[in-house]
Amino acid sequence: MIRIKAGLPRGVRALGLPTAWGASALTYKLTCPLAQQDGLGQRMVSGAVFFAVGTGIVLHVRRSLLRELRQARRIACVAQSALLPPLPPRVDGLSVAAARLSADPGATIGGDVYEAVGTEHGVRVLMGDARGHGLAAVGTAAAVLNSFREAVHDGKDLAEVLRRLERALARQVRARTRDATADEEFVTVLLLEIRADGEIRAVNCGHPWPYLITGAEAEPLARSEPLPPLGLFPLPDDLPVERHGRLLPGQALLLHTDGAEDARDARGSFFPLREALADAAREDPLCPRRVLRRVLTALLHHSDGFPADDVALLMLHHDGARTGPDTVALAQGADSLP
Structure with missing residues (x-):
């Protein structure tokens, strides 16, 4: 029996977490009553939420890029070692x-x-x-x-x-x-x-x-x-x-x-x-x-x-x-x- 591994492409899976974070931040901004208020405290809370979401997205993208770079280097090392x-x-x-x-x-x-x-x-x-x-x-x-x-x-x-x-x-x-x-x-x-x-x-x-x-x-x-x-x-x-x-x-x-x-x-x-x-x-x-x-x-x-x-x-x-x-x-x- 041949098993077919189902799943989304790696690029789509890599974007899943940042997309969920962005959707959560957008939902907070549009639906949370606290986010609709104009007070200084409310703005500070909203800013902290978006800063946390942005930082998480940046770290996730950086981690993904480093993982891809390590994989590319491993492949390059194998190819180079085969030649010399x-x-x-x-x-x-x-x-x-x-x-x-x-x-x-x-x-x-x-x-x-x-x-x-x-x-x-x-x-x-x-x-x-x-x-x-x-x-x-x-x-x-x-x-x-x-x-x-x-x-x-x-x-x-x-x-x-x-x-x-x-x-x-x-x-x-x-x-x-x-x-x-x-x-x-x-x-x-x-x-x-x-x-x-x-x-x-x-x-x-x-x-x-x-x-x-x-x-x-x-x-x-x-x-x-x-x-x-x-x-x-x-x-x-x-x-x-x-x-x-x-x-x-x-x-x-x-x-x-x-x-x-x-x-x-x-x-x-x-x-x-x-x-x-x-x-x-x-x-x-x-x-x-x-x-x-x-x-x-x-x-x-x-x-x-x-x-x-x-x-x-x-x-x-x-x-x-x-x-x-x-x-x-x-x-x-x-x-x-x-």
Whole structure:
């Protein structure tokens, strides 16, 4: 048997109590003999009645709006968590931590996305930053992120994965051809592959290079000019994958979006991400979650708690527990590495 729940719509039910209060006040005014008198005392009583009714209506409406707002936020949190769920604490033996801030108040994600996936080729990592910030950039970021999750296992190398992302972004733009800004959509993308022996491979389209953390020092992984952001120009036919040494036990990588380094204080000074990262990494043993917490705390203090752009941070730490070919030899012969 199917039961049909009868009842008035929620909006009608929400108006029921204020309507009853208003009707009671109107009835009092029209029918109560005391309300018809013009004395000061009678006017004070009538004023008190209407003030009480008005206050009750305002409080009821406020309570209803807050309830609807909490429900909307719960739904938004579920949707945002489905798009960018928390990363596991370890991926193929690497310790992982991530943090993000959205420029839109009340939102937990924006145009900055990241992902780390263990594959047969090694740990493949995405850090992306879609044009714009906040909720307006979520659609573009979602298209790139979902395409990465599909291509990360199939692509034989990072070049093939990047071409898949380019096709996904092109489909996103075509789907929004009625939007006047659709042809201006682009996203900066950094793809990393950390192989079992620690070798780091990368393809960079307009994104800031990550920092390699060794002890209390933080240095850019590379200083070469990246390719243009994805979506501005077609990818070249020859798309080389760069090699940047190896991630040794004890070392870590910090991937970030430009919102971290572009955050400014009241005087217009940029946030010193490199110095803040080096200071946070002085602890021993290194804990990625604590490092990110300290960096974010310093960033929020620098920008007075209101970043102007989305911020995403992703840290991968080789804590020595990872097993793979030549791991021990690499740790002992780091000076001979290319």
